[in-house]
Amino acid sequence: xxxILATTTLMALCAAPAAMAQMDHSNMDHSAMPxxxxxxxxxxxxxxxxxxxxxxxxxxxxxxGWPAMTMDLPMMAGANLPDGLEPGDKVLMMLGQDHEGMxxxxxxxxxx
Ligand SMILES: [Cu+2]
Numbered sequence: 082x083x084x085i086l087a088t089t090t091l092m093a094l095c096a097a098p099a100a101m102a103q104m105d106h107s108n109m110d111h112s113a114m115p116x117x118x119x120x121x122x123x124x125x126x127x128x129x130x131x132x133x134x135x136x137x138x139x140x141x142x143x144x145x146g147w148p149a150m151t152m153d154l155p156m157m158a159g160a161n162l163p164d165g166l167e168p169g170d171k172v173l174m175m176l177g178q179d180h181e182g183m184x185x186x187x188x189x190x191x192x193x
Pocket of ligand 1: 150
């Protein structure tokens, strides 16, 4: 009985460092922080500001399985677009889903 308990404890100890390493890894990448499905963050470069759309080059967005790409993204109604943003600016982009499940920009924050 004692042997079985000791083995179980040993296995638990061995498994713990691997789990912690995984957590540390995800915490290093800001964009991989766990977010609610309606609050997806991605770093992007703002290429152009259109009428209700923004052209951006964004990095991979793991939460929704998007690779890095350059694309037009619609702005949600009431999206927060700070004054003074210009093409070429690096931004933190927040995405949400519209009523049809399409992803759209819910806000931008300038990045240093
Ligand atoms: Cu994209």
